[in-house]
Amino acid sequence: MKKIFISLLISCTLFSCSLLEVDPVSTITSESFWKSPGDARAYLTGIYNKVRSVQNNSLWGEDRGDAFKPGEIGPTSNAWAQSLTESNAPSYRDAFNIIHHTNLLLTKIETLQFTNESEKNRIKAETYFLRAHTYFFLLRIWGGVPIVTEPVLTENVELKPRSSKADVMTLVLSDIDQALSLFPEAGYVNKNFASKPAAYALKADALMWKAKVLNGGSADLTEAIKAIDQVGTSGVDLLPVYADVFDVKKKKNNEIVFSLYFERYETGNLSIATNTTSRTDNLSMAVNLADAATSPNQSRHVYAPSQKARNLYLTNPNDVRYKVAMIDLVDKDGKLVLTQTNKFRGTVYPEDRYFDNDLIVYRWGDLMLLRAEANAALNRIPEALADLNSIRKRAGLDDYSGATGKQAVEKEICDERFRELFLEQKRWFDLVRFHAGGTINIYTEVPNLNNKPGYPLYWPINYNDMVLNDKLEQTEGYTSNVSRN
Template sequence: MNLKRFIYLGALALSLSACESQLEIDPISDISNANYWQSSSDVEGYLTGTYSNFRSLIDRVTYGEDRGDALQPGSRGGVSRAHTQRLDNENGYDWKVIFTNLHHVNMIIKNTPAISFSDQNAKNRILAQAYTMRAHDYMLLLQMWGDAPIVLNPTETADKSTKPSRQPKEAVMAQVLSDLETALSLFPQSSIPNKYRISRPSALMLKAEALAWNYTVLKSGDKQNLTDAIACLDEVEQCGVKLVDNYADIFDVSHRLNSEIIFAIYVRFGEYDSMYALNFTESAVQGQVGSAVNKDQIPYSNGNIAAPYYAPSAKIKAAFTSADKRKPVCFIEGVNAAGKVLFTCQNKFRGTPYEKDRYY
């Protein structure tokens, strides 16, 4: 028995030492912050990853409709505490996801200038996108919280002594406008070379919003804000965008990147399947789709892809007149044989039917 036990323990010791030696092998490749920022392709790859992070930031109702009156509980229910105005210290929203994106944007702004590009316009365009994205993030912080920390460098250490403090909302607005001015000076062209990327017209739209917010909400008292906002919009109109004839075409995937679109988030089947509109789209397994006589007209999901936590509110539906051509595009009501309204479903983002289900 003792001999067997000795042999067993000896074998175990050998196996553990073997594992330890394998764990101590130097990695074949080691990508770290110190050796990553070497070439223009490094910057371009990092920017692509930052857009993915940016998508997860803005593809939600958290920072917008969730706290407004355009939505109400859907047929499944389960709305957030923000929607019911029951926020407290334990259940409030934090700004982690925003500052995560800000960190990555600041990495681009910090490291790109020292890297050589064969095309200076390509370098300037990347920096312009980063500055615009940072302005957007701070505009979002300003609209949600007012006073907010202003962090203009990436967080590369765990030194808690450098924890930033909140700055007055006027300072946050000044940072937004400063970043936008920097971005606008860097964009090499006034057109939109790629609608899946931030362009000069995108920055101008954000600047117009910021200036209007500065005057109407922050009470700047400077009417020049409004004059400059109009000038931004006038310039955008010259970049080739125009209204489409059919309102529904704006959101139709067969008219992807149409003439009304200035900037679009990239969403394709199999690559990203959690579009925010699914939160107010009916599901055949969770809602009342099966009882609707107009079932075939509703962009419902067969499974759990969609979850109707929310629905367009009575207030937002009442804001449309019967003659408004946008009304049937924005929402659709499911009705039973007696004409009773069972639910209201969003109708803009109708998705695309595939073999097993509809994807959005």
């Protein structure tokens, strides 16, 4: 019954709901669930599954950026083409579904009798973390969104308008602080679950967005650095070998702060890998096919690495990350067949290759560069270069020797994040942040934005979502065909 219940995750928050969805879930909830502490942990596992499902998509963090060009199969997304409209925009209902369930768990857990108060606090802390993580996701994609902190328990849903971006950020930071106050341990129980270090990483990420995109200022940059310093006390470090970070046999390694679990039978494939690798039968002419992570059934070469991404590595021929990031498949004459990604190689099983790498949410290399970015923004250049050079050293490069003015160092950090974090679904958010901070012009950095000056960087709300909630206003910059009285 618990497994059935967890699979019946409703999607009615903020929208008109069918009683066919609400009644069965409500009946199971009241009669067969929320009886013991184990129910709360089981329910939380279901929420993690939903978070993973939403995040397992290059659409959000990569497609709108400059890391991809069309691959051999396609089709590319409207996000990649920068042709988003109200009619083709993805819905945010899955994200609000997660929020509903975090709200419900936070409500119901108070009715359960725990003999271990630490376990109750840990579950609550993880739940606050996941709600903050989801609202931060919504904030970065759509900007201001409705704020809902109570579960939907009847069909009488109170529809809410979009809150301001500032108010959403306030909720994100408040939930993170709640999580930090509740975690019973300073370190990790399991890196596939939220922890105090993961909460500090999320706090730093949110504060960097607040400082640069929402004009929060130097105080937020300083607090972001302090949060990253806290993560640094949790025992994480750069692995000596860059490729080992992504070795499927070394999941939850010493560089990982938080990742979402993937396993062949339990959940399938990491989509960022399947959509950027080619089918094996399309590469029969490649003499180095054995070196590439391909699959006859799981791969679909929707995207290839962009020439810009390749060039950023090739400016430093000794950069060991290039061959980890991508691979050129060539024929017997040395002619290029195609380039595909190489970072998340998965596991070869007797019947096929499955891309069962975990989805990395935060790792120490990412946070070191985020700290470098914060220090550079504060014009603390020596501190920024210290983290930058640590990353470069691991990559096989000499210390940065270019111009040391604030703008130049910030641009170098932006480029270094591209090289270090290629394919880790960070690029679009990095571009928006560095654009807002005045380091780059996103409209010249992203090819599909070159002829669209002023094109909105936030996403439009899906047409059906607009229809279902008459209090919503469309994202600024997009045309809406939904009438409002």
